Amino acid sequence: MRTKTPTTPLSRAELVSLSNDIRLACMRISRRVRFESDRELPPHLYSVLVRLEETPRTNSELADIERVSAPSMKRTTSALVELGYVSRADDPTDGRQVILSLTPEGQKVLRRVRRHRDEWMLSRFEHLTDEERELLQRAAAVLAKVASK
Amino acid sequence: MRTKTPTTPLSRAELVSLSNDIRLACMRISRRVRFESDRELPPHLYSVLVRLEETPRTNSELADIERVSAPSMKRTTSALVELGYVSRADDPTDGRQVILSLTPEGQKVLRRVRRHRDEWMLSRFEHLTDEERELLQRAAAVLAKVASK
């Protein structure tokens, strides 16, 4: 068990300053990570592939999740089908619906994009000390909590 | 002076896992922060206002900084002038150039957008313990280092 270090609660001013610092750092990291893989696959295509990796879905479901209109999502999914990353199949129980699934090619491109993104992060970690890395590891759980719904 | 806690250097596998965790948390936080203020001012307009807050610049300079074409930047800056957030002035020493500056209205909208963004972060911090906040404060400097250059 780690020895509890006594901490002084942060003042309101310190919290405002902290929120600004964390926000800026996250936005800058996010921008640079995206920049690393935008050439491979545009952001909105990537986002939809991630949703289809979880489970096959219909066009309407994807439109709801990504908060775009059905026609816009139709454009996106058509492009993904065209690229061979997504396949279409009629729903056997409801003739109106079309089920969209990730193809093996789609899985491959997801792995490739993630590898590029993580490689950039890893390269940034090289400039850190062991203590800084350990600090980030403990902070990761807190950041996940901040990011969570 | 804080007592140095002995740390074990993270393994390669732990670093890969960490890079994924930090990347995901930053991207999710970034997405939600942007969502908080997109209705106030589209991202590309906000970004240009921030550049003009630093110092007045020409259209070409802004296009270079933001990595968009000169005609695209022209559209953006024209919209900002139309909104009253940016003013145009002829360069007295070079008749070809037009200097763009932030107006008082532009400064006000920047303050408003930042307040919205930070308010979201602050609301998220309410769910944290004092220890978690203190941890984030120390991690902020490391995250800034990761995001830098």
Next chain:
DNA sequence: TATTGTTATACTCTATAACTATA
């Protein structure tokens, strides 16, 4: 009649190419 998918049309932001004015 309600719902899913699709097509038609338009608006925004992006780009490249061409034109104007000044150095």
Next chain:
DNA sequence: TATAGTTATAGAGTATAACAATA
């Protein structure tokens, strides 16, 4: 002639409205 700004035009992604097929 070179450079800054601008205008013309086109492409990609978004939207709303209308239409087709199925429940």
